[in-house]
Amino acid sequence: MVDDQNGLAVRQVTNVHSNWSAQGEGTDGKFSFQLILDDGAQEAIIRPVADDSFVVLQLLALTSTVFFDTVNRVLIFGRVEFTPPAARS
Numbered sequence: 001m002v003d004d005q006n007g008l009a010v011r012q013v014t015n016v017h018s019n020w021s022a023q024g025e026g027t028d029g030k031f032s033f034q035l036i037l038d039d040g041a042q043e044a045i046i047r048p049v050a051d052d053s054f055v056v057l058q059l060l061a062l063t064s065t066v067f068f069d070t071v072n073r074v075l076i077f078g079r080v081e082f083t084p085p086a087a088r089s
Helices: 050-062
Strands: 008-021 030-037 042-046 066-069 074-077
Touching (some): 008 050, 030 050
Antiparallel strands (some): 008 066
């Protein structure tokens, strides 16, 4: 979905490639995710910190549809499969 009037360009994430790279001896590595948008029509790279990478992976696993706003660089997660705490017993 592209809305040039409001400056939004939202594309569906159709595949995700992830990697981790070393940053030198004794330093933390870095994570990156390559987002394949609309079956390859466009690609985007995001580089969240380690804690955020864990959350992104969890949300990707819990969500069947994900979008990416290419203008504002925002991941938009569709319906997240969620079980309220009271129903988990």
